[in-house]
Amino acid sequence: MSKSPGIVYCRCAYAQVVADEVKDGVIKGLCASGRSFDAVSDLCEMSARKDPRLGAIARQDNVRIAACHPRAVKWLFHAAGVPLDDARTEIVNMREENAATATAKLLEDDDC
Amino acid sequence: MTASQAYPLRVVLYEGEGALPLDQGTRSVVLAALLDKGYATTVAGKGAIVRDNDVERLLVIGSFTAGNTPGLKDAEGKIEILTRDITGMDEVRVLETVESARNGRAMNQPGSWKPWFPVIDYDRCTNCMQCLSFCLFDVYGVDSDDKIQVQNNDNCKTNCPACSRVCPEVAIMFPKYSGGPINGEPVNNSDLEREKMKVDISSLLGGDIYSRLRERSEGAKSRFSKERDSDKALGERKKCLTKLAAQGDIPMEVLASLPSPEEIAIKVEEAGRKAKEALAKSKH
Numbered sequence: 018m019s020k021s022p023g024i025v026y027c028r029c030a031y032a033q034v035v036a037d038e039v040k041d042g043v044i045k046g047l048c049a050s051g052r053s054f055d056a057v058s059d060l061c062e063m064s065a066r067k068d069p070r071l072g073a074i075a076r077q078d079n080v081r082i083a084a085c086h087p088r089a090v091k092w093l094f095h096a097a098g099v100p101l102d103d104a105r106t107e108i109v110n111m112r113e114e115n116a117a118t119a120t121a122k123l124l125e126d127d128d129c
Numbered sequence: 130m131t132a133s134q135a136y137p138l139r140v141v142l143y144e145g146e147g148a149l150p151l152d153q154g155t156r157s158v159v160l161a162a163l164l165d166k167g168y169a170t171t172v173a174g175k176g177a178i179v180r181d182n183d184v185e186r187l188l189v190i191g192s193f194t195a196g197n198t199p200g201l202k203d204a205e206g207k208i209e210i211l212t213r214d215i216t217g218m219d220e221v222r223v224l225e226t227v228e229s230a231r232n233g234r235a236m237n238q239p240g241s242w243k244p245w246f247p248v249i250d251y252d253r254c255t256n257c258m259q260c261l262s263f264c265l266f267d268v269y270g271v272d273s274d275d276k277i278q279v280q281n282n283d284n285c286k287t288n289c290p291a292c293s294r295v296c297p298e299v300a301i302m303f304p305k306y307s308g309g310p311i312n313g314e315p316v317n318n319s320d321l322e323r324e325k326m327k328v329d330i331s332s333l334l335g336g337d338i339y340s341r342l343r344e345r346s347e348g349a350k351s352r353f354s355k356e357r358d359s360d361k362a363l364g365e366r367k368k369c370l371t372k373l374a375a376q377g378d379i380p381m382e383v384l385a386s387l388p389s390p391e392e393i394a395i396k397v398e399e400a401g402r403k404a405k406e407a408l409a410k411s412k413h
């Protein structure tokens with residue numbers, strides 16, 4: 018049995034392309050869940066600086082990432098030299114989903 | 130603008146054994162405040178493990194029971210671990226505590242810089258080198274396998290998505306852009322059709338922008354030295370640039386900062402040579 022997926026939340030703080038109500042709603046939902054999770058200020062900024070933390074995220078057994086369009090997130094990791102493994106990664110699109118749906122997808126209890 | 134490469138501090142909001150959990154409301158407000166200032170934060174409850182040695186300095190904050198701030202040490206001695214008690218603090222005071230632990234070390238912070246650079250979707254890219262030939266700011270290059278690569282993020286002009294518009298495969302994204310498919314939305318057939326009919330930047334100058342500029346640059350010395358009519362030259366340039374800006378969604382300040390026709394001609398030749406060499410090699 019694999020353990021629950023790690024959760025990474027992107028705040029998109031450097032240029033807010035994710036609506037405030039969605040990102041605020043998701044952070045509240047995660048904080049209310051009592052789950053441990055990682056929150057980053059901005060994945061784009063980390064990719065620009067090739068932050069080693071991206072590698073640590075990409076190496077997780079399975080991970081759910083709350084950010085924006087999956088195609089952008091996938092290639093941002095690749096640009097930083099640490100490609101995500103599609104089979105172990107689920108990207109929740111906060112540019113498209115509302116806060117409740119995005120939070121539910123992140124906290125869904127099955128293994129990814 | 131240049132991004133700082135440093136990341137001086139990773140914050141862990143610790144709520145495991147020996148610490149009281151913050152109430153839900155405070156937890157999310159504190160967390161949002163830290164993220165909005167650029168601090169990556171791990172919320173660590175019972176049994177959480179801080180994975181990988183990805184930082185040199187860790188700041189563990191928590192509402193430690195009886196004010197008992199633990200002294201923590203990395204067994205391998207690789208990471209410096211700082212601890213701070215945040216019992217009873219609101220987000221403003223937590224932020225002050227974290228800032229003071231950072232102790233002035235450089236880091237990027239929202240508002241001071243925008244991460245704006247092209248991201249290539251290699252599932253779509255055909256290595257045609259149009260982006261490399263087009264970009265005047267040396268953002269693109271090729272790797273050791275002659276594959277197109279974004280090499281100089283910092284040279285990219287903030288808010289300018291022009292190169293994504295010359296890519297025939299819609300393979301260039303700017304995740305911070307407002308609209309799709311440039312922002313990473315899935316590319317569908319109608320996007321491809323639209324992109325085929327997109328503003329042909331070169332045609333706006335009545336043909337191939339670069340050969341026109343080259344011609345201009347060849348004739349430039351005599352023309353400009355004869356005319357010395359800087360107002361006229363500037364007016365002409367401005368007219369072209371305004372048209373480009375309006376139709377190509379390119380910020381005026383980017384166009385205004387383009388190099389002179391002579392410099393462009395040199396850059397175009399260089400980029401064209403690089404692209405040709407890479408294409409020739411990749412065909413072998």
Ligand code: SF4
Nearest residue numbers: 027029060061085304
């Ligand atoms: S990955 Fe998406 S959500 Fe995250 S910072 Fe970049 S644009 Fe914003």
Ligand code: SF4
Nearest residue numbers: 254255257258260296
């Ligand atoms: S223009 Fe597009 S398809 Fe051609 S090399 Fe650049 S990214 Fe790839």
